[in-house]
Amino acid sequence: MTALPQLLVSTVLLGGIYALIAVGLTLIFGIMRVVNFAHGEFLMLGMYLAFWSFTLWGLDPYFLLVIAVPLFFAIGLGVYALVMRGVIHASHNVQIFTTVGLSTALQNVALVFWTGDFRFVRPWESSIVIRIFGAAFNLSQVIAFAVALLFTLALFAFMKWTHAGRVMRATAQDGEAATLMGIDTDRVYRLAFAIGIACVGVAGVLISPLYSVYPTAGLQFVLLAYVVVVLGGLGDMVGALLGSLIVAAVEVIGSYVFGSAWKEVIYFVLFIAVLVFRPAGLLGQRGAEALGV
């Protein structure tokens, strides 16, 4: 049991980062009722943003956040206007393939412009190792975790206490009723999409020192984010937080017990099992998925 502190710390650090990726996804789903298959590609773009600023100008990924938040918010607004707006009331299949098409296009934009090479961002923080109670982790992980947690909490506060947040929650609960109350749902969707993309873009910047950067880097994280989001219940933000911790625990313990090669199998099997047995998520109500989706 000497590994226990390490496993715990790794779980919490990883869980915080997954949470930031997942809250954006679950926000977009909860309000727009659109499953965004291109979510991982925005994460990948965030990672490339960090990589290029670091290599070209020596900018530390964490200073970049000041630019990344407004930039990805703007990207979110643009993509919403160009692509998402027209399909928001379309059938599931149309929505699925719209976001799949977006994902394919973005992946290959990265491939054409920046090649398929694996790239690395190694700022000074990532070489500083911290040891507490026999658990070792590097400073990048801690910063990424802290910032991710900060953003996630800020989003929670925004949704709970601001007027815009209340309007968004109202739209999520009943879009038609919200329209009748004079809420401009188009603006709500636009804002939700932009915030979701800003979250995942920031997450991309944050994790760039921890993982390699390549055009399809988003795929593994987006699948993982879906595991998180489905576990927590699609659209449920507190659930997403809990789901992140569970998935992180499964990943950390799984790689400790079975070796890191098989950890993905464990969470995909977990994913399918949850989809089959608790499609509304661990916290969600039974049958909720049939209403919402």
Place this chain on the structure above:
Amino acid sequence: MRRHALAAFVFGASAAAPLAIRDGFFLDSLILILMWGAVSGAWNVAGGYAGQVSLGHSAFFGIGAYSAALMATRWNASPWLGMLVGAVVATGAGLIIGYLSNRLKGPYFALATIAFSQVLLIVASRWRGFTAGSEGVPVPFRPGFWTLGFASKVSWVYLILCLALAVYLVQVYLERSRIGYRLAGVREDEDAAEALGIPSRRLKVMAVAASAALTSVCGSLWAQYVGFVDPFYVFSVDLSIRFSLNAIIGGVGTAMGPFIGSILITSLETFLRASFSDVRGGLVGIYLIIYGCLLIVVVRFIPQGLVGWFGQRFRAMRLHARA
């Protein structure tokens, strides 16, 4: 007969082409067009006719490819036998996925199928003792019909043409038969279909299993034709997207749609690959950017696909002429 005019033209032209043109590059393109058309047709059985949109069909394609390749390399068995084994395994997997489809709707089902194909990808690339791991499996070339080794591309054209025809006929059956009408009923309104006594659950499971078996057969033949099975290719999400892409561009739930889609997409790909291959490696990705944008535009503006769209125009024109 008019209904099959387009099919007769496409398949007839494919059969006649090798008689006139012997160019290797052209024949290779023709084989790939028919092959990807056939897989997309197989996808269409579940995704189009039964309305179960899967984004993990590469799982079944990979099962077929691996069965044929492993049966040949490990037990020196005929690839035909491997194809059969693959089809049986894929049917089993299809029954499981089909069962999932009864519990999961729309995006949930698509997500579950992606996860399923990813599990197979990890197993195939990590289980070194059985699948040779991430290096992939080279398929030995043994000349002869029984061992599916044809040196001439012309034989391959006719073999894959038979496959494409078979897939086409399965789809036509699903359009015109009792089972097909029932499936359409389930797809359009499951509750109403149930109320009429249609066993919707069983029908969906059957459609997904049949689609899986057909996809697997395509995978086996593809492995024999290409001669190499790479786990990261045969189980990739990109491949699953390609299967659905052809059907969507051509027309989901139409028998010719997948083939029309394949003609467009595969030729576009071949053309762009040929024109950009010598410029810079990464530029090959341009065709995938075009794919992605095409997909967004098509589902938005002509969600019924080209065959569906032209079909509507044609019928409207005829009605107009009659009036």
